[in-house]
Amino acid sequence: MKTIKMRGIAAAVTGALLIGFGANAMADSTDDILNALIAKGVLTEEEGALLQKGRTGEKEAAAKKKETGISASYKDGILFESGDKKNSMQVNGRLHFDSRTYDYSGNNDTNGNVSATGADTFDIRRARLGTKVKFGDYYSGEVVFNGVGNAPTVDVAYVNVAWWKPVQFRAGIFKMPFSLEQLTSSNNIDFIERSFVDAYIPAKEIGAMVHGEPTKGLTYALAMSNGSNAAETDNRVDNKDIIGRVTANFAELMDNKDMVLHAGLAYAKGDIPKDAGLGGNRSTEARGAAFFQAPVFGTGYNNDKSIDRSRLGAEAVVAYGPVKFQGQYLTTNYDWQSNTRGYDVDVKTWYAEALWTLTGESHADRYKAGAFGALKPKNDFDPEKFTGGAWEIGARYSKFDASDFNTAGLISTSVDDEFTGETAAKTAANFTEAKALTAGIKFVANPHVRFMLDYVKTDFNNPIGTATGITVNGKSEDSEKAIMFRTQLAF
Secondary structure (H helix, E strand, C coil): CCCHHHHHHHHHHHHHHHHHHHHHHHHHHHHHHHHHHHHCCCCCCHHHHHHHHHHHHHHHHHHHHHHHCCCECCCEEEEEECCCCEEEEEEEEEEEEEEEEEECCCCCCCCCCCCCCCCCEEEEEEEEEEEEEEEECCCCEEEEECCCCCCEEEEEEEEEEEECCCCEEEECCCCCCCCHHHHCCCCCCCCCCCCHHHHHCCEEEEEEEEEEEEECEEEEEEECCCCCCCCCCCCCCCCCCEEEECCCCHHHCCCCCCEEEEEEHHHHHHEEEEEHCCCCCECCCCCCCEEECEEEEEECCCCCCEEEEEEEEECCCCCCCCCEEEEEEEEEEEECCCCCCCEEEEEEEEEEEHHHHCCCCCHHHHHEEECCCCEEEEECEEEHHHCEEEEEEEEEEEECCHHHHCCCCCCCCCCCCCCCCCHHHHHHCCCCEEEEEEEEEEEEEEECEEEEEEEEEEEEEEEECCCEEEEEEEEEEEEEEEEEEEEEECC
16 A cells, blocks of 8 residues: 555656656656656556656647747847748838938029929938738738828738749739849849839739749749739720749859859830820939920820830849949830821830949848849947948949930920920920939948938930920029938838
């Protein structure tokens, strides 16, 4: 009887000790303790098996709790993640605070009128808050709200289905697969503003896309969109824009992790309503003066109500270590029939740039799936020791050329019967070509904070008629100089 009582006490004590170990006890240690107690006769084999069964159930419960539990951490945003890492939600945001200073200051209008063009200003360029979600192994999505403007608007909203990694599907509002410069987030672009090319590419639009990376270093995407970020309400244009892009990183294909040898081609085809215009006003890259305005269609046309628009883009990058050379070319073609004649005109834009990360960070580390991510310093900036952070300098030359509009007589003294507003176009903007030179320096304190300083000089060429300059607050100008500074927070 005494022996039975002792065994019962020993079993109870042993069970308590094993429970005390909880999830932190090692399985091998638990088995060793049980085997030793059975070998010494303290526990019978039946008692040991009973305790082992309880321990197994406890471990299974702990493992299940770990898989279904939610943990919070920080990784490029506030991250909530399930224990099995199959489900997650990440909160992201960005704030871009800019200052812009132009050389137009002091221009006086003799009539007493005030112009906002070229006014020195502080500006909240972007203020966005969003979330990225992932469900299981196959489903993900993103929703971003833009807080700049009179009311919050939906900037991005899509769902992505990845049943097969090389063949994925996406639907909603998202960046169309066309331009390397656009597909690089505004948090990570090389200069404060994108180039002339960006004004004519498909950007964030409502549509659907099939895309993927069939092998490391090769990407493809084919999308169909409304041609805008809103629902289509104009039944005069029934066709959707078809947009496609393919890229190859030959360095990645050769397993060279220190280089980027990127080449890409993109094409877009679709229709736009005639009264949607032919590109509209074109302002400088520094968001200053408008130097070109496409002609405006009147309401008296009776023929085809649409314009065929096609866009062809090419892009290339050569990067090795801290040095990067990048360029893009885009031609946008407009083809339509007026009441009196047919038109076929092009707008051509391109840029070439060079960047050097003075602190040695590699551009290849930023490249993934046909686009560039954030420049992350080797060491975060320490204001107490005044060490760390990443410094980069760069220069960009870009060109805008809509001289076809002059050649075709779209902007001239003779007005086509479909056009109105010719006089307004001449007085508001007087050039069909522009070239811009940008020099910039940036300091990246850490992956979330960076400061950028750019100088942009824009010269206007190929005047319309006898124009000698654009009018800015009563003064004629044939060039623009601007200094821009950005303070950026992204998480």
